[in-house]
Amino acid sequence: MIKTPYLLFLGDAPDQLAAKVGQGIKDWRPDNAVGQFRMEGCKADLGLTDMSLLDAKAAGAKTLVIGVANRGGVVSGAWKKVLVTALEEGFDLASGLHGLLTDEPDLVAVAAACGRDLHDVRVPSVQYPIASGVRRRGKRCLAVGTDCSVGKMYTALAMDHEMQARGMNVTFRPTGQTGILITGDGVPLDAVVADFMAGSVEWLTPENTDDHWDLIEGQGSLFHASYSGVTMALIHGGQPDALILCHEPTRTHMRGLPDYTPPSLEALRDMVLPIARFVNPAAKVVGISINTQHMSDGDARAYIAATESRMGLPTTDPFRYGSAKLVDALAAI
Amino acid sequence: MIKTPYLLFLGDAPDQLAAKVGQGIKDWRPDNAVGQFRMEGCKADLGLTDMSLLDAKAAGAKTLVIGVANRGGVVSGAWKKVLVTALEEGFDLASGLHGLLTDEPDLVAVAAACGRDLHDVRVPSVQYPIASGVRRRGKRCLAVGTDCSVGKMYTALAMDHEMQARGMNVTFRPTGQTGILITGDGVPLDAVVADFMAGSVEWLTPENTDDHWDLIEGQGSLFHASYSGVTMALIHGGQPDALILCHEPTRTHMRGLPDYTPPSLEALRDMVLPIARFVNPAAKVVGISINTQHMSDGDARAYIAATESRMGLPTTDPFRYGSAKLVDALAAI
Numbered sequence: 254m255i256k257t258p259y260l261l262f263l264g265d266a267p268d269q270l271a272a273k274v275g276q277g278i279k280d281w282r283p284d285n286a287v288g289q290f291r292m293e294g295c296k297a298d299l300g301l302t303d304m305s306l307l308d309a310k311a312a313g314a315k316t317l318v319i320g321v322a323n324r325g326g327v328v329s330g331a332w333k334k335v336l337v338t339a340l341e342e343g344f345d346l347a348s349g350l351h352g353l354l355t356d357e358p359d360l361v362a363v364a365a366a367c368g369r370d371l372h373d374v375r376v377p378s379v380q381y382p383i384a385s386g387v388r389r390r391g392k393r394c395l396a397v398g399t400d401c402s403v404g405k406m407y408t409a410l411a412m413d414h415e416m417q418a419r420g421m422n423v424t425f426r427p428t429g430q431t432g433i434l435i436t437g438d439g440v441p442l443d444a445v446v447a448d449f450m451a452g453s454v455e456w457l458t459p460e461n462t463d464d465h466w467d468l469i470e471g472q473g474s475l476f477h478a479s480y481s482g483v484t485m486a487l488i489h490g491g492q493p494d495a496l497i498l499c500h501e502p503t504r505t506h507m508r509g510l511p512d513y514t515p516p517s518l519e520a521l522r523d524m525v526l527p528i529a530r531f532v533n534p535a536a537k538v539v540g541i542s543i544n545t546q547h548m549s550d551g552d553a554r555a556y557i558a559a560t561e562s563r564m565g566l567p568t569t570d571p572f573r574y575g576s577a578k579l580v581d582a583l584a585a586i
Numbered sequence: 587m588i589k590t591p592y593l594l595f596l597g598d599a600p601d602q603l604a605a606k607v608g609q610g611i612k613d614w615r616p617d618n619a620v621g622q623f624r625m626e627g628c629k630a631d632l633g634l635t636d637m638s639l640l641d642a643k644a645a646g647a648k649t650l651v652i653g654v655a656n657r658g659g660v661v662s663g664a665w666k667k668v669l670v671t672a673l674e675e676g677f678d679l680a681s682g683l684h685g686l687l688t689d690e691p692d693l694v695a696v697a698a699a700c701g702r703d704l705h706d707v708r709v710p711s712v713q714y715p716i717a718s719g720v721r722r723r724g725k726r727c728l729a730v731g732t733d734c735s736v737g738k739m740y741t742a743l744a745m746d747h748e749m750q751a752r753g754m755n756v757t758f759r760p761t762g763q764t765g766i767l768i769t770g771d772g773v774p775l776d777a778v779v780a781d782f783m784a785g786s787v788e789w790l791t792p793e794n795t796d797d798h799w800d801l802i803e804g805q806g807s808l809f810h811a812s813y814s815g816v817t818m819a820l821i822h823g824g825q826p827d828a829l830i831l832c833h834e835p836t837r838t839h840m841r842g843l844p845d846y847t848p849p850s851l852e853a854l855r856d857m858v859l860p861i862a863r864f865v866n867p868a869a870k871v872v873g874i875s876i877n878t879q880h881m882s883d884g885d886a887r888a889y890i891a892a893t894e895s896r897m898g899l900p901t902t903d904p905f906r907y908g909s910a911k912l913v914d915a916l917a918a919i
Contacts, residue, residue: 324716325716326781351779382658383657383812383842384812385811385812386811386843386845386846388845442780443779443780443781445780446779447776447778447780447815447816447819448684450780451811451812451813475818476864478717478822478864478865479718479719479784479785480780480784481819481861482780482783482818482819483781483815485808485817485818489815490811510718512719512720512721516864520860523860524860527856527857528814528857531809531849
């Protein structure tokens, strides 16, 4: 287990989206984050107290969590001085990057010399099975997006929060580094070998009681050329009963793909349903989650109302306006 | 490079399909296969001469190629005595299984003691990029199937054979162990980490001249719960201009999934086209490949004619009746 609380390392994040790991921890486990550490030129800000390593240590932080992701997910050479010093000051390190802390000889050597731990939460710790496709009891909900980074994890976490408050039988099932860092458990899906992707999702969401809901963290998008295969495996491994469509209306091009415009919610609905129904004929789209973080309150409410009317489905921004509508839709299944 | 010719090891294959690696080598590089080695209870037969290790050695074989795959792809303990003896008799070993020869301490130790090589062609030898989705010059053709193991690789290899004969500018691009063992090059796609799947396909099929065709080996099926994510990555990474639909009409359930009936060719067409067109608006289905290996000549011809009429697309069994129709369709693009 990773020792809490954390100091969230934002490094030289080029923009706010790059710090979504740190943002997720801060938003969903605020007690676990004593502060943030930002380097010269950092363009992200979580609104936490900026702390030096010594300040954070004095405030009780046990682990420096890398709360920033760069394209390709490598441990940047520019971060090394801070990471090495953190180990020497008595912090463990935790990371969800593709590039592993444990593949960096300097970090391994210093950690060993100082008696500190390196946690790579993206390394699968389980030999996952090949997916069987067999139907299993219990209900599952999956958020799918018109693009990457549109709020799929936040949607599931907001629904989890609401369902827990209502006393429903629910488990949030993380499939990415942030979710795993938040809950301490899950499948690091984008680091799983291709043949075992769907099987890892079956493993994560096993048979359960009829009243139980798994809220599966979504990944990628069926329309995202880089990651669509991961999304496909989530749908076929998760066999969702309920799908939530996620969209970020101000996105002018898909994340990391300047040549691509995100598809419409209608296009997403029409693509995902036949895929989901092949493994679960009862699959249906039950609601829509709009990420309105870049819109005014008036614009956001108007967009949500227009989308709800156009699509004929309960629509909200679950982070901004609560997830009650989406949970009502699940409860009605 | 793997030394040729080979002795094809079929082990205790439970059925003929399990020996498809050996079958592929025998069919497409017959000069490379001096014979087959079958154990007690083997249910596969490639029609090659059954040879002992000593017979094969005398016939000039240099490498024992594991031509059989079991579910999960492990190096079976039941094979070990033969594999160890082969090393001692002077053979190298080559395998495309998920379970690695180089992870078996006994094989590693004996190979070292005897000065032999262990080749695991399923281990990615390249750090593939994240897919960029950028359009690139040159043309690409991808075979997609209603199920796994319906003839996608054979379709591409038959077309490659015909296109070479016509003097067309073409490259077969293997994405699986058999193809890699046949050509000595390619991407072991089902062993690639999820995030890099589509990028590995972009890497395999780079920009080329306008008249050049890549024939990309297909994998899995968009409808196969275990492997659909791999197929998705092939489509989005490969950006095919031309799609060939592959089908095996006698299949009563999907490979390894007793609860699932293969979809219709119409369902495959309707699912694959919007997926392919999101990354390549010019993508079209140009033909249909029917695997008629379990049908009489009369039944096969009747099925092909009926399919061609119903679907309005050139249809053939490229292995049994030649791939000229499919190549004509490509040449017309």
